[in-house]
Amino acid sequence: MSYLQLAIPSPLRRLFDYRPPRECSPEQLSPGVRVKVPFGRREVTGILINVTQHSEVPPDKLKPAIAVLDTTPPMPESILKLARWAANYYQHPLGDALSQALPVLLRKGDPCEYAHQHLWRSTPDADIAQLGKTAARQRELLLLLLEHPNGISEDAIRAEGGQTPLLKKLADKGLAESFIHNTDHHQHNDQPLHEAPLTLNTEQQLAVNAITATPGFKSFLLQGVTGSGKTEVYLQAIEHFIRQGKQALILVPEIGLTPQTVARFKARFNLPVVVLHSNLTDRQRLDTWLQAREGTARIIIGTRSAIFTPLKNPGVIFIDEEHDTSFKQQDGFRYNARDLAVMRANFEQIPVVLGTATPAIESLYNAQQGRYHWLKLNQRAGNARAPEFELLDIRQQPLQDGLSAPLVAQIKHHLQQGTQVLIFLNRRGFAPTLMCHDCGWLADCKRCDAHMTLHRKPFHLHCHHCDSQRPVPIKCDSCGSTELKPVGAGTERTEEALQKLFPSIPVIRVDRDTTQRKNAMQQIMDRVHQGLPCILIGTQMLAKGHHFPKVTLVAILNADSGLFSADFRGMERTAQLILQVAGRAGRADHPGKVVMQTHHADHPTITSLVTEGYQAFAEQELGQRIAAHLPPSIHCAMLRAEASHPGAAERFLGTLRNRLESDILQPQGVQWLGPLPSPMEKRAGLFRAQLVLQCRDRKNLHQQLHNIIREAEGDPDARKVRWSVDVDPVDMF
Ligand code: ADP
Ligand code: ZN
Ligand code: ZN
Numbered sequence: 001m002s003y004l005q006l007a008i009p010s011p012l013r014r015l016f017d018y019r020p021p022r023e024c025s026p027e028q029l030s031p032g033v034r035v036k037v038p039f040g041r042r043e044v045t046g047i048l049i050n051v052t053q054h055s056e057v058p059p060d061k062l063k064p065a066i067a068v069l070d071t072t073p074p075m076p077e078s079i080l081k082l083a084r085w086a087a088n089y090y091q092h093p094l095g096d097a098l099s100q101a102l103p104v105l106l107r108k109g110d111p112c113e114y115a116h117q118h119l120w121r122s123t124p125d126a127d128i129a130q131l132g133k134t135a136a137r138q139r140e141l142l143l144l145l146l147e148h149p150n151g152i153s154e155d156a157i158r159a160e161g162g163q164t165p166l167l168k169k170l171a172d173k174g175l176a177e178s179f180i181h182n183t184d185h186h187q188h189n190d191q192p193l194h195e196a197p198l199t200l201n202t203e204q205q206l207a208v209n210a211i212t213a214t215p216g217f218k219s220f221l222l223q224g225v226t227g228s229g230k231t232e233v234y235l236q237a238i239e240h241f242i243r244q245g246k247q248a249l250i251l252v253p254e255i256g257l258t259p260q261t262v263a264r265f266k267a268r269f270n271l272p273v274v275v276l277h278s279n280l281t282d283r284q285r286l287d288t289w290l291q292a293r294e295g296t297a298r299i300i301i302g303t304r305s306a307i308f309t310p311l312k313n314p315g316v317i318f319i320d321e322e323h324d325t326s327f328k329q330q331d332g333f334r335y336n337a338r339d340l341a342v343m344r345a346n347f348e349q350i351p352v353v354l355g356t357a358t359p360a361i362e363s364l365y366n367a368q369q370g371r372y373h374w375l376k377l378n379q380r381a382g383n384a385r386a387p388e389f390e391l392l393d394i395r396q397q398p399l400q401d402g403l404s405a406p407l408v409a410q411i412k413h414h415l416q417q418g419t420q421v422l423i424f425l426n427r428r429g430f431a432p433t434l435m436c437h438d439c440g441w442l443a444d445c446k447r448c449d450a451h452m453t454l455h456r457k458p459f460h461l462h463c464h465h466c467d468s469q470r471p472v473p474i475k476c477d478s479c480g481s482t483e484l485k486p487v488g489a490g491t492e493r494t495e496e497a498l499q500k501l502f503p504s505i506p507v508i509r510v511d512r513d514t515t516q517r518k519n520a521m522q523q524i525m526d527r528v529h530q531g532l533p534c535i536l537i538g539t540q541m542l543a544k545g546h547h548f549p550k551v552t553l554v555a556i557l558n559a560d561s562g563l564f565s566a567d568f569r570g571m572e573r574t575a576q577l578i579l580q581v582a583g584r585a586g587r588a589d590h591p592g593k594v595v596m597q598t599h600h601a602d603h604p605t606i607t608s609l610v611t612e613g614y615q616a617f618a619e620q621e622l623g624q625r626i627a628a629h630l631p632p633s634i635h636c637a638m639l640r641a642e643a644s645h646p647g648a649a650e651r652f653l654g655t656l657r658n659r660l661e662s663d664i665l666q667p668q669g670v671q672w673l674g675p676l677p678s679p680m681e682k683r684a685g686l687f688r689a690q691l692v693l694q695c696r697d698r699k700n701l702h703q704q705l706h707n708i709i710r711e712a713e714g715d716p717d718a719r720k721v722r723w724s725v726d727v728d729p730v731d732m733f
């Protein structure tokens with residue numbers, strides 16, 4: 001007797017044995033095919049890992065599988081290998097990892113094929129006279145079919161008032177037939193380009209040459225200041241691989257925010273460019289996935305999860321804005337798509353390029369260590385010049401709705417020149433919170449250790465951490481006073497103030513609240529690109545990848561907000577954000593200026609950043625990390641736990657640490673930090689704690705994590721807490 005060993009999407013880190021379904025010869029099944037099985041009270045889709053002759057479970061206890069869903073595995077060998085590698089590296093249950101690597105419809109057990117649309121049409125010699133006078137509704141239906149010689153779907157028939165149950169009657173009489181309509185896959189000609197590529201400058205040419213030089217695996221860090229023409233390097237390197245009949249995969253942080261990048265790919269290539277974005281239906285997503293797998297889609301652009309898209313002829317992988325933390329999944333299967341891209345490129349023996357103006361400190365480290373080949377673009381492309389920085393010391397300046405008087409004067413100056421102004425404020429809403437002027441009470445969230453943000457439109461209090469909302473109180477919760485005042489400024493408030501200061505100039509706010517509608521971002525961009533004077537005010541949504549050729553002044557209102565963060569990466573994030581925002585200025589022929597309001601105008605990090613640039617800052621930062629034994633000079637993992645009772649999560653982690661630390665066989669060199677309450681201990685009603693593990697040796701760290709997971713899974717107390725493991729965390733909260 002043979003058994004099927006399956007990976008099942010479940011929190012349990014083990015495989016499950018099943019008896020094969022009847023009339024199935026297990027020896028003929030390939031690993032990777034999907035198998036529908038009963039699991040608890042549900043039916044789930046598992047993935048075949050092995051066929052074995054032995055099971056540790058007695059055969060009469062094993063349930064039979066319901067059905068084998070595939071003849072060939074949906075995921076090619078390389079993706080299966082990648083997902084298995086990732087499950088192991090990120091210490092995530094294999095079944096769940098494999099499931100997440102598949103499109104949703106395949107997870108649910110749908111057939112691994114394109115959407116076949118079933119249509120109806122009349123038979124070639126159907127004649128309405130063949131129907132008797134009494135069959136009025138059948139006559140109507142047949143007339144409808146005769147009007148649609150190319151076929152009509154059942155949905156469309158119903159929409160026209162036709163009676164679909166009568167279709168069978170017509171079919172029985174030989175008057176109608178159903179057929180399957182295949183959605184066409186575009187055929188394209190031999191000319192892969194729509195438009196001629198730009199003439200590259202020397203730095204760009206060297207980069208393209210390096211990326212396309214030798215076949216096989218190679219990883220590159222392409223560090224180019226904003227506006228240096230990185231995208232043009234991507235386009236021309238991709239052209240090289242396309243001409244060899246290969247495909248390119250491009251990962252970007254957030255597609256909704258970068259319609260321009262997608263548009264540039266579509267404008268350049270006369271080939272199917274597909275985009276895996278969040279507005280796709282599950283059906284469209286599967287079709288796109290199949291096109292990539294079969295090689296009809298040649299250029300695939302997607303966000304994090306697109307790293308698992310199979311490619312028939314892989315040519316090259318690009319990670320745009322590689323420093324962006326959205327490549328790391330922050331819950332469940334906590335993989336980093338950037339790091340997986342390097343692994344995948346290695347498996348598939350192709351080049352991978354990490355592009356950015358502001359490399360993550362760990363990528364810089366990898367480049368310095370020679371693990372990545374370092375390509376640099378130091379010049380802005382075309383005629384654009386680098387922006388000039390000014391630190392605006394606001395220690396003695398009163399702020400009006402977040403704006404200092406010297407800044408308002410500069411905004412006015414630029415608007416008078418007929419150009420555009422961009423204002424960056426990393427806080428949406430009207431004000432960070434509401435305070436009682438009489439007793440100092442603050443509007444706190446009841447479920448989090450956080451203030452609630454005051455929003456004006458619509459008027460309410462909103463917690464940005466747990467999403468809870470409540471009406472704005474009329475009286476202070478604590479002393480009953482009606483003297484409630486908003487504290488600080490968010491984008492809504494500064495927008496209002498700017499509109500009052502400049503009544504004849506359009507003020508356009510860009511944050512999560514104004515861009516929710518589909519195409520909202522595109523409409524805003526269209527408006528800005530008309531080029532008339534305007535003020536853009538927004539959050540980091542404005543920082544990513546946009547081109548604003550008419551913007552000559554960029555103002556950063558709270559440049560130092562991340563300087564004193566509890567997270568050791570606070571400084572790195574602040575620097576990246578400042579430079580990304582600054583990069584929006586003066587991209588075309590207009591010289592740009594960046595004004596940063598700060599209370600710390602003499603802070604060495606800020607000054608080195610603006611006088612010497614990101615590279616100098618980053619090298620200094622890396623030096624400090626190495627000295628302080630922080631990542632990337634050591635490897636790090638984090639255990640998180642949360643529970644509804646205060647202290648329970650911390651106790652759980654503490655017990656784990658004690659048990660493992662006293663084990664004499666524990667791996668060498670693993671350091672424990674904590675457990676400690678998380679920096680925001682209470683969130684969404686749960687009390688959270690964390691325990692950090694650090695080690696120079698990756699293998700020992702993973703061995704210890706393995707032990708921890710085994711211990712935690714066997715711990716009856718683990719049921720009272722939710723715990724998770726995060727390997728290479730990017731966020732220390
Ligand atoms: P990045 O991605 O590095 O921010 P882009 O590739 O978007 O830079 O290029 C910035 C601008 O410079 C774009 O408008 C682009 O068309 C233009 N550009 C890029 N390379 C060249 C070149 N070699 N010659 C002229 N213009 C260029
Ligand atoms: Zn009060
Ligand atoms: Zn909350």
